Amino acid sequence: MTISEDDPRQPFEQVAASLRREIERGDITPGQKVGSVRELAARFHVSPTTIQRALRVLRDDELLMTTGRGTFARDPRQANRVATNAGGxxxxxxxxxxxxxxxxxxxxxxxxxxxxxxxxxxxxxxx
Structure with missing residues (x-):
């Protein structure tokens, strides 16, 4: 996937949205490694910094968890529950x-x- 110049969102937002869809559809399953920063940068044709910002967004939304072994998907239903309980x-x-x-x-x-x-x-x- 490449980033669209016509999309008003920042590149990191486009990457985060794409990965979010993959997690929510089950293309990336809970516990599955999403790939290294370098792999994702090559896949999306963006800089590693852009990927790091996208991953930070998804970690903040509790869709990803990063450990010393890599970055892994979390169950989107658990993340949705946290967001729903927040009330906004x-x-x-x-x-x-x-x-x-x-x-x-x-x-x-x-x-x-x-x-x-x-x-x-x-x-x-x-x-």
Whole structure:
């Protein structure tokens, strides 16, 4: 699987979503090793840092467990029970959403500044 440039989510979010689907469908079973960071980076055509961020998301959501021997899938029903009992989005989900919104806002600010700089008379107004 490759990461889609058209997807508004960050690459690590796309990787996490893909692995989440595999765990929830049972393609990756509880206790099964999900692969090393290098293997996953090659599979998804992303950097190891992107994979580490994706794995952190899934660990925070209690879908993965990392030990000295590797990273393994957990039972998604247990993770869902924890999320359901929490009564709303987890702090991790809120922070992840906030990070995404902040990134989008920064991109928009840069675009507006570029457009304003291209307007006729912009150079004389800024002086």
């Amino acid at each position: 989005p987890s702090l991790t989900e809120v922070l992840r959403t906030l990070e995404h919104v902040t990134s989008q806002l920064s991109d928009l600010r840069s675009r507006v500044e570029r457009l304003e700089a291209e307007l006729p008379g912009a150079a004389t107004e800024n002086k």
